[in-house]
Amino acid sequence: MDRVILHCDANSFYASCELVYRPALRGLPLAVCGSTEERHGIVLAATREAKKHGVKTAMVNWEARSVCPELIVVPPDYHLYIHFSQRLRHLYNEYTDRVEPFGLDECWLDISGRGIGLDDGVALASKLRYRAKEELGLTLSVGVSYNKVYAKLGSDMRKPDATTVISRVNYKDVAWPCPVDDMIGVGSRMLKKMKSRCIKTIGDLAVQSPEYMQVWLGKMGVILQRFAAGEDQTPVMRSHENSPIKSVGNSITAPRDMETLADVTCVLYIIADSVGARLREIGLRGKCISLMIRDSMLHCFGGQKTVDFYTNHAEEIVPVAMNILFTKGYNTILPFRSIGLSVGTLEPDTQPVQMDLFGQAKKREQLNQLHQAIDGIRSRFGERAIERGTSLANPVFNAIIPKTDHVIHPVGFLR
Amino acid sequence: MSQSRRERYAEKIFVSVLSVTKPDGNIVPMKLIWEDGRSWDIDKVLDVRPGVARKAGGEGIRYLCRIGRHERELWYSHGQWFVEGASIL
Secondary structure, three states: OOEEEEEEEOHHHHOOOOOOOHHHOOOOOEEOOOOOOOOOOEEEEEHHHHOOOOOOOOEHHHHHHHOOOOOEOOOOOHEEEHHHHHHHHHHHHHHOEEEEEEEOOEEEOOOOOOOHHHHHHHHHHHHHHHHHHHHHHEEEEEEEOOOHHEEEEEEEEHOOOOOEEOOOOOOOOOOOOOOHHHOOOOOOHHHHHHHHHOEEHHHHOOOOOOHHHHHHHHHHHHHHHHHHHOOOOOOOOOOOOOOOOOOOEEEEEEEEEEEEEEHHHHHHHHHHHHHHHHHHHHHEEEEEEEEEEEOOOOOEEEEEEEEEEEOOOHHHHHHHHHHHHHOOOOOOOOOOOEEEEEEEEEEEEEOOOOOOOOHHHHHHHHHHHHHHHHHHHHHHHHHOOOHHHHHHHHHHHHOOOHHHOOOOOOOOOOO | OOOOOOOEEEEEEEEEEEEEEEEOOOOEEEEEEOOOOEEEEOEEEEEEEEEOOEEEEEEEEEEEEEEEOEEEEEEHHHHHEEEEEEOOO
């Protein structure tokens, strides 16, 4: 029996949420943009009217203003978007408990069951679209199909407020002519590879033999080929199922470029403190530390290192990060714009630890107690109650509190 | 952008409401009290559902109420009650 899967995507989500609360701006070109002063100045979402003028998501603010001078710019209000996102999920949960969120504005719904076909999916899609419009003032694009990949593809096809069905009958006409990078899992780098072998559409990819894909791209190749052919079997998670956490990380675009080693150390400690605190909060520690750096010309580089101990302390994470920084050849001329740090290969911090001859484990135990005390002080008196000397020396960077300021991004689809 | 394409919008007026909270947690508005002290009894709640206030902006629980011979919409959102004023534009 075929599954019936819906993918619901709220159109220009951030911008639509803003319009619900600012009806006077309806019909005008509006964009939700990060602040230029804090150097997050890109378009996060734009209304249809703004898009008509050529405003695109992820454009830099001045670029957006130059293509659309009358553009109305509003700052993002994440609490509002999270509120709307929760309301949407409540709505979906009324119909099925198999609701898997993908970011704030997208969800997969699995309504399969005995005697339920794609027609029922379409009926539900109309109902959801109507209710979202009436109750929340948001429009949805819904894709209805028998697998998650096609459902997502369908929801991207017609916007706004539309339903697209991709069935076993019409998938060759609807899904296959689409460019291959419309499919989830194919990004810019994969697209380049695909183009080099003349795979331009989803259909081109679907007809490749799995053996060929295996030899060419490895495991990933076979998965993508199956996705394209509509043979994806990944389940839609149930609402109460939380996928296990695989890594914890933070990244910061600093208010000004980091030019000296002291700047970098300071920011690294701020991030590592936040990552460490979040790890301790959920009772985990990790041993694979990865670092991502972007310089002022927006070049990225990064690396990761697995150490032989598990940790959730900034004092141990930062030296490893520094080590990565100096062992990976990086461009020393340009100052850094942003730094990201994450800790993976996690285990519960209640796991027993093998003691060693040189007292490292004992030191770690002392660090543990120290951090417990610091976390206690911070939870009672606020993040600012106790601070590091390194960060006090740099008030500009010290203004960032990644732990409380951080925003949740969608987890990767290919886990 | 031409004015004609913009939908009509209205002022959002926060009001005092006398209400009863039922044992199941449902809230039933009983009386609407205007800023200047005038008040009206809500004769009947005709419909309750989540809804958007399209003209005034905002969303919450929308109560369709009968006040005398009129039907009026009343919203309950984040602990406050509001109504839509007369349309502007």
